[in-house]
Amino acid sequence: MYMEPNSENLVLLSAIIPIAGFPNGLKQIKKWTTETNLKNLEIILVLDSESISVIDEVNSIATSLLDKTSVTLLNSSARNPGGTRNMGLSQAKGKWITFWDCDDIPNPEKFLEMVYQAQGKGADVALGAFSVRTGSNLRVYQNKYGDRQEILHSIAFNPGLWRFAFKKELAKIAKFPELNMAEDQLYLAKVLQSSKKISISSEIVYEYWIYPSGQLTKNRNALHTLSTALIHFEKTYKENKCRAILIVIIRLTITSIIYNNWAIKALSLVRLIKILVSDVRVIPFAIRSAAFIWKSK
Numbered sequence: 001m002y003m004e005p006n007s008e009n010l011v012l013l014s015a016i017i018p019i020a021g022f023p024n025g026l027k028q029i030k031k032w033t034t035e036t037n038l039k040n041l042e043i044i045l046v047l048d049s050e051s052i053s054v055i056d057e058v059n060s061i062a063t064s065l066l067d068k069t070s071v072t073l074l075n076s077s078a079r080n081p082g083g084t085r086n087m088g089l090s091q092a093k094g095k096w097i098t099f100w101d102c103d104d105i106p107n108p109e110k111f112l113e114m115v116y117q118a119q120g121k122g123a124d125v126a127l128g129a130f131s132v133r134t135g136s137n138l139r140v141y142q143n144k145y146g147d148r149q150e151i152l153h154s155i156a157f158n159p160g161l162w163r164f165a166f167k168k169e170l171a172k173i174a175k176f177p178e179l180n181m182a183e184d185q186l187y188l189a190k191v192l193q194s195s196k197k198i199s200i201s202s203e204i205v206y207e208y209w210i211y212p213s214g215q216l217t218k219n220r221n222a223l224h225t226l227s228t229a230l231i232h233f234e235k236t237y238k239e240n241k242c243r244a245i246l247i248v249i250i251r252l253t254i255t256s257i258i259y260n261n262w263a264i265k266a267l268s269l270v271r272l273i274k275i276l277v278s279d280v281r282v283i284p285f286a287i288r289s290a291a292f293i294w295k296s297k
Contacts, residue, residue: 011040011041011042011093011094011095012040012095012115012116013040013041013042013094013095013096013097013098013111013115013165014041014042014044014088014092014093014096014098015099015100015106016046016085016088016092016098016099016100017046017101018048018076018084018088018101019046019047019054020048021049021051021054024103024209024211025102025103026102028102028104028105028209032105032106032108033065036107037109038065038068038069040112041069041094041112042069042072042092042094043065043072044072044074044091045061045062045071045072045074046074046075046087047073047074047075047076048078048079048084058073072091078178080178080179080183081184082176082177082180083178085099085176085187086175089171089172089175089176092168092171094168096115096118096119096166096167096171097165097168097171097172098164098166099162099164099184101162101208103211104162104207104208104209105206106162106205106206106207107205110128110203111165113203114128114201114205117199117201123196123197123198124166124167124169124170124196124197125165125166125170125191125192125199126164126165126198126199126201127163127164127198128143128163128203128204128206129141129142129202130204130206130208131204131208132207132210133208133209133210134209141158142202143200145200149243151200153285155188155192156245156247156248157247157251157288157289157292158292159185159248161185161187161188162206164188166195170191170194170195173194174187174190174191177229177232179228179229180225181225182226182230182233182252183225183229185229185248185252186229186232186233189245193240193242226252226255226256229252230249230252230256233249234249243281246275246279247289249275250272250275250285250286250289251293253268253271253275254268254289254290254293255293256268258290258293258294272286
């Protein structure tokens, strides 16, 4: 474990980053940590890999960051993003907490500005804009301003856990389910239901990268966990009838229809039809979700 002396009193934001040996992950971390100012940021690297080469390189990265910021290196045996994030969450010391993926490009300076603004507004959640890079193509997604319900609908349609920061007290009220898919959305649903005020920034704080060979939708074991996630969401929806959660259920169901095997496709299609019949007002969201997921395929 590496930690800058007396950093507990200095850190505004803790960034928890699971590392499971993605081919582009370490390259991306080296890039953004070299090019940006990391002051007031605690970086928590949670290593979840048995690869000797990955372990050695992550140790090297952690050591190189000691002169720039507070950095903690943890070793996990969870073998899923939910478990690794929980380990990082238990150790985070920042006043605010965020969860980044190792193979993307966050903008720490913009992120910290967003957190400062949210703190000044008395918010407990900060939400930034983001961009998505697929090869040479870059698409920007701006935030939609509106009342809380509109914000929740927008988040449900395109959650992106990595563009959020949460006050530590709020972030730690829930844990991630130990799943390989949709664990971030289940965590978001729990935390946002307990939040008091969401501060929205128009600044692009994160660049999400799509790697066709590395998407979890290509992993059959990960797809299997969709059923578990849907059960959790359906139970939550029955308890409070929040339409934002229903939209998440629709999006996960459409993901299952597009990517799963034919037997599960059929069951998922039946589920989707029942949902749309029960509440026709969500049909536009279903159409938008299907188009978005298919385009990202």
